[in-house]
Amino acid sequence: MPDLLIELFSEEIPARMQARAADDLKKLITNGLVEAGLTYASAAAFSTPRRLTLTVEGMLDASPSITEERKGPKADAPGKAIEGFLRGAGLTRDQLEERETPKGNILFAMIKKPGRPASEIVAEVLETTIRNFPWPKSMRWGTGSLRWVRPLHSILCILTAEDGAQVVPMTVDGIEAGATTRGHRFLAPDTITVSNFDDYTAKLKRAFVVLDPAERRDAIWHDATNMAFANGLEVVEDAGLLAEVAGLVEWPVVLMGRIGDDFLDLPPEVLQTSMKEHQKFFSVRHPKSGRIERFITVANRTTADDGVTILAGNEKVLSARLSDAKFFWENDLRIAKSDAGMQTWVDRLSNVTFHNKLGTQAELISRMEALAGELAPMVGADAVEAREAARFAKADLSSEMVYEFPELQGLMGSYYAKAAGKSDAIADAAQDHYAPLGPSDDVPTAPVSIAVALAEKLDKLTGFWAIDEKPTGSKDPFALRRAALGVIRILVENDVRHPFMYSHLMALIAEHIGYDEKDREQLIDVMAEFNERAKLLDQLPSNRMTPDLAKFVGDKMRSEFGSKAEELKTTGENLRKKLEVAKDRAADLLSFLHDRLKVYLKDQGVRHDIIDACIAMEGNDDLTLLVKRAKALSETLKTDDGENLIQGFKRANNILSQAEAADGVEYSYGADIKFAETDEERALFDALDKAEAQINPAMAAQDFTAAMSAMASLRGPIDAFFDAVQVNSDNSTVRRNRLNLLSRIRAICSSVADLTKIDG
Numbered sequence: 001m002p003d004l005l006i007e008l009f010s011e012e013i014p015a016r017m018q019a020r021a022a023d024d025l026k027k028l029i030t031n032g033l034v035e036a037g038l039t040y041a042s043a044a045a046f047s048t049p050r051r052l053t054l055t056v057e058g059m060l061d062a063s064p065s066i067t068e069e070r071k072g073p074k075a076d077a078p079g080k081a082i083e084g085f086l087r088g089a090g091l092t093r094d095q096l097e098e099r100e101t102p103k104g105n106i107l108f109a110m111i112k113k114p115g116r117p118a119s120e121i122v123a124e125v126l127e128t129t130i131r132n133f134p135w136p137k138s139m140r141w142g143t144g145s146l147r148w149v150r151p152l153h154s155i156l157c158i159l160t161a162e163d164g165a166q167v168v169p170m171t172v173d174g175i176e177a178g179a180t181t182r183g184h185r186f187l188a189p190d191t192i193t194v195s196n197f198d199d200y201t202a203k204l205k206r207a208f209v210v211l212d213p214a215e216r217r218d219a220i221w222h223d224a225t226n227m228a229f230a231n232g233l234e235v236v237e238d239a240g241l242l243a244e245v246a247g248l249v250e251w252p253v254v255l256m257g258r259i260g261d262d263f264l265d266l267p268p269e270v271l272q273t274s275m276k277e278h279q280k281f282f283s284v285r286h287p288k289s290g291r292i293e294r295f296i297t298v299a300n301r302t303t304a305d306d307g308v309t310i311l312a313g314n315e316k317v318l319s320a321r322l323s324d325a326k327f328f329w330e331n332d333l334r335i336a337k338s339d340a341g342m343q344t345w346v347d348r349l350s351n352v353t354f355h356n357k358l359g360t361q362a363e364l365i366s367r368m369e370a371l372a373g374e375l376a377p378m379v380g381a382d383a384v385e386a387r388e389a390a391r392f393a394k395a396d397l398s399s400e401m402v403y404e405f406p407e408l409q410g411l412m413g414s415y416y417a418k419a420a421g422k423s424d425a426i427a428d429a430a431q432d433h434y435a436p437l438g439p440s441d442d443v444p445t446a447p448v449s450i451a452v453a454l455a456e457k458l459d460k461l462t463g464f465w466a467i468d469e470k471p472t473g474s475k476d477p478f479a480l481r482r483a484a485l486g487v488i489r490i491l492v493e494n495d496v497r498h499p500f501m502y503s504h505l506m507a508l509i510a511e512h513i514g515y516d517e518k519d520r521e522q523l524i525d526v527m528a529e530f531n532e533r534a535k536l537l538d539q540l541p542s543n544r545m546t547p548d549l550a551k552f553v554g555d556k557m558r559s560e561f562g563s564k565a566e567e568l569k570t571t572g573e574n575l576r577k578k579l580e581v582a583k584d585r586a587a588d589l590l591s592f593l594h595d596r597l598k599v600y601l602k603d604q605g606v607r608h609d610i611i612d613a614c615i616a617m618e619g620n621d622d623l624t625l626l627v628k629r630a631k632a633l634s635e636t637l638k639t640d641d642g643e644n645l646i647q648g649f650k651r652a653n654n655i656l657s658q659a660e661a662a663d664g665v666e667y668s669y670g671a672d673i674k675f676a677e678t679d680e681e682r683a684l685f686d687a688l689d690k691a692e693a694q695i696n697p698a699m700a701a702q703d704f705t706a707a708m709s710a711m712a713s714l715r716g717p718i719d720a721f722f723d724a725v726q727v728n729s730d731n732s733t734v735r736r737n738r739l740n741l742l743s744r745i746r747a748i749c750s751s752v753a754d755l756t757k758i759d760g
Helices: 014-033 079-089 118-131 197-206 212-230 239-246 268-279 308-338 341-353 362-381 383-392 400-404 413-419 425-434 447-466 480-491 501-510 517-542 547-602 608-615 622-638 642-664 679-700 702-711 713-726 733-752
Strands: 005-009 042-047 051-057 066-074 097-101 106-112 153-159 164-167 175-178 180-182 191-193 253-258 280-283 292-299 351-357
Touching: 005 014, 005 118, 005 180, 005 197, 014 042, 014 051, 014 118, 014 239, 042 212, 051 106, 051 197, 051 447, 051 702, 066 268, 118 153, 153 180, 164 175, 197 341, 212 239, 212 292, 239 280, 253 280, 253 308, 268 280, 268 292, 268 308, 268 713, 292 308, 308 400, 308 413, 341 362, 341 383, 351 362, 362 383, 362 447, 362 517, 383 425, 383 447, 400 413, 413 425, 413 501, 425 447, 447 480, 447 547, 480 547, 501 547, 608 622, 622 642, 622 702, 642 702, 642 733, 679 702
Parallel strands: 153 175
Antiparallel strands: 005 051, 005 153, 042 051, 066 106, 097 106, 153 164, 180 191, 253 292, 280 292
């Protein structure tokens, strides 16, 4: 069974595309081989800046021969029908087999498809793969029609068996497959001939090429950390940068350089960001002070002077970059410490559009300021401090440092707020109010930060719902799903209650669509004038006027009065429409939050049907309370009593629902123990009384665990009741009493959650 080795050798592939390209190569080739009948034992793909490589082991040397049975027309079918079948099968009449079936004699064709050699199949699959490779971006070069991410230079494609290696004959756009490759561009550029994968990797290693990206990553990190440790320092971990740098070099050589003394006092995040974004350097810090003192760079070659010249060039370029950062830092600090302070930056944001339908960044800040003040008492924050924190939370967007490094927004705001003499709570809110940015990020925990973070996310959600720009499918250009999850996590993980979420959402949306205090004031003014004119009309008979003059004045005032009445009607109608829109969109936004909550709780092992059972209850807009209810129900249903109680509840609910439908009445009152005929029936009465006595105060105290436990205790009495009692008794009084007893079961259990929505 031969092994297959493929290498596609080109100019440098962007580091961000390499891992995906290797996976695509493996998927496309192996899928194509299997579809053609060539199975294999294992496959692995690798990438370097200049090559994509695939090795397939234990492959069949040819696709198997197969015989396909194809059913045709009846033996006595018209000649043209049989001729058409023969053409499709590629056979003659005497090659068909006639079989007797319940539907008569049917013609069958046995079509034999001979196997094909592996080299023929590999050539076809590889050419198709190369011509249709799914690069995010590709290019043409020269006069050919082939598109590749960068100019493709050579194709290595060999099949290796016990009797030696064989080049797969194929040509793609003038590039003929062979058994050769090249080593490192500078250290070993000559042609290398290989015979199998082991020979390939060994010769590449001697030619200064490390094929496996994981091996390159490990080598870089090992050498970098050892070098830093030898100098009493540590490398700042950055998995993304490590993967990117490993994709930039074929022969990694780790070097440590110095940062100029003039730049050591810059915030460590500024140094780290500048070096990462501009130079792809790792930051090296002092473990005790946290100060960034050196950098790690990864060269793609060894040099006679052990990298001295490379480091000198890198340090010179880095010095120029950090000079810019230092200028930005010092200039921003000067503004922050000035008399106008950070308000200067806030004022500038009045010229920066947040969204063309939602106003400027300054208008966003104004809304956040008001909302943070409203939310402050709910989260235990000082309202004045929360409003000030919201006012300056986004001020750093106007700073030069954030203009150069947008990823530092919030963090630089924290530094500048401290420099401006703001409290630690305000400075922390500037950094924390964007959080959480991802599902694994920490949420803000300081009261002021919570208020500002919630204000920012709630304003975004209600604003985009107000203008009807919601996420659709996989599209979410304004990160509204992330904002919704952020609201949920901030409330739940800080145990913050928001019992009027729906009303709050509706008020915010109403404000966005133009329903505000001015509408109410206008309505009040119109009504006041309406009443005043009505009083004047009532007083007309007592006025000392001639009849003609009184009639003229009365007609005039009635005309104007009618005009004002119409104005009142129009104003009220417009107001009603705005409120209806606000209600509908607030309900839709709450539903969206519930959907995100399902995702959040699913990761914690809470089923969707359990969440639905809790959402169906009143107070479902208090997300923190909703989560507590759902978790308590989830834990209850994991017990035998809880799971079996659901079956008993559903049995009771089904019998009751059927009886109510058949009788045309609702059995919801009047169950009396004096009509009980069995001990099990009386025991159920007693159990329901005890459970109700526990559930009602527990629900009032929002102690869902206690309420669910009391509910689960009904499992035994309900099971015993159904085992011993026939609900639909021949005695109509007993039957009605038992149905009312089932109604008590439904009512008591449904006070905890809507158990009808539980699956199973």
